[in-house]
Amino acid sequence: MQFWVDKTTQIAREASLLWADGLTGWAPGQKIAMLWGSDRDVSSSMANLRLALRWRVENRRWYNAFNMGPDQMIQFHRSMERFCPAIIVAYAGSIFEYARFLEEHDLRPDYPSRAIVSSAERLDPHMRACIERVFKRPVFDRYGNRETGAIAAECTEHQGLHILCNDFIVEIEGEDSGRSPGRLLLTYLHNYGMPFLRYDTGDLACWEPSALCVCGRSTPRLKTVVGRQADVIRTPSGRFIHGEYFTHLLYSVEGVAEFCFVQENLAEYTLVLVADQRKVQSQENTLLAQMRAVIGESACIRIMYAPGIPLTPSGKRRFTYSKLNDMNEPTLDQKASARFSFP
Numbered sequence: 001m002q003f004w005v006d007k008t009t010q011i012a013r014e015a016s017l018l019w020a021d022g023l024t025g026w027a028p029g030q031k032i033a034m035l036w037g038s039d040r041d042v043s044s045s046m047a048n049l050r051l052a053l054r055w056r057v058e059n060r061r062w063y064n065a066f067n068m069g070p071d072q073m074i075q076f077h078r079s080m081e082r083f084c085p086a087i088i089v090a091y092a093g094s095i096f097e098y099a100r101f102l103e104e105h106d107l108r109p110d111y112p113s114r115a116i117v118s119s120a121e122r123l124d125p126h127m128r129a130c131i132e133r134v135f136k137r138p139v140f141d142r143y144g145n146r147e148t149g150a151i152a153a154e155c156t157e158h159q160g161l162h163i164l165c166n167d168f169i170v171e172i173e174g175e176d177s178g179r180s181p182g183r184l185l186l187t188y189l190h191n192y193g194m195p196f197l198r199y200d201t202g203d204l205a206c207w208e209p210s211a212l213c214v215c216g217r218s219t220p221r222l223k224t225v226v227g228r229q230a231d232v233i234r235t236p237s238g239r240f241i242h243g244e245y246f247t248h249l250l251y252s253v254e255g256v257a258e259f260c261f262v263q264e265n266l267a268e269y270t271l272v273l274v275a276d277q278r279k280v281q282s283q284e285n286t287l288l289a290q291m292r293a294v295i296g297e298s299a300c301i302r303i304m305y306a307p308g309i310p311l312t313p314s315g316k317r318r319f320t321y322s323k324l325n326d327m328n329e330p331t332l333d334q335k336a337s338a339r340f341s342f343p
């Protein structure tokens with residue numbers, strides 16, 4: 001989708017980001033390492049001298065999350081050791097992958113000095129635990145989107161994400177008092193150039209039920225952002241399964257490097273694995289039985305091995321992917337998905 005952002009809004013967005021970064025204890029001027037990787041952002045950063053200069057003034061350094069092979073991650077580590085950022089702002093999946101790499105190679109980072117901000121992707125509890133174990137610093141989850149910028153951010157209490165109420169009216173349609181998620185609708189109080197009114201973000205979320213946060217801020221808080229509607233798997237009987245179920249299930253399976261659970265339709269499902277096939281094959285039947293117990297005995301589930309799992313166009317990882325009601329989703333990299341097709 002193309003959208004326009006007026007100049008006043010650009011300034012408001014930056015102010016909101018400063019506020020959200022400030023929740024971690026970061027102060028303006030302190031160093032920020034960005035483990036980030038939207039093509040558009042990265043290319044403009046290289047092309048746009050003004051932006052490069054500005055980052056220098058802002059003490060901000062970019063690490064390309066689109067290019068994270070072992071050699072690059074070693075370079076990131078050495079560079080960040082010298083740079084000593086106060087905070088790292090990263091895609092949830094990228095910082096998780098980086099943390100796992102450091103841990104596997106027995107590299108112990110003594111950066112960042114304050115915190116890690118995780119954004120742009122769903123941060124599952126096991127990811128948070130791993131990142132905090134490796135960096136020995138707290139992770140602050142943040143929710144936002146490209147259309148409007150930062151929408152909600154965690155404070156030091158880590159009890160839900162505070163809505164940026166100066167910028168948004170957030171509604172969650174069809175949510176059941178913190179139990180089952182509803183569609184997150186956004187009214188943006190800036191950008192008169194192109195208003196977003198009750199804009200359907202495509203994300204599902206729940207409210208945090210307790211009224212006042214211990215930190216004293218009284219804004220409403222998001223308890224969880226489940227992720228895209230397409231991240232939720234529906235069973236033949238009509239139940240929803242949170243994508244986190246699959247991360248938990250596969251976390252303990254030896255030999256699995258990456259996975260994506262794909263809902264083809266209401267009866268058929270594909271588990272795509274990037275894995276050591278010899279190790280996983282002996283566990284296939286147990287895996288299938290565990291998944292059928294949750295999805296339904298009638299479900300047709302097949303396991304497929306692939307050399308890699310394509311990222312979305314903006315470079316995000318997806319652990320679950322539903323082809324139901326998914327007409328407006330961007331297509332994934334066709335080349336990389338040659339062996340199994342996403343819509």
Ligand SMILES: [Zn+2]
Nearest residue numbers: 155157213215
């Ligand atoms: Zn709070």
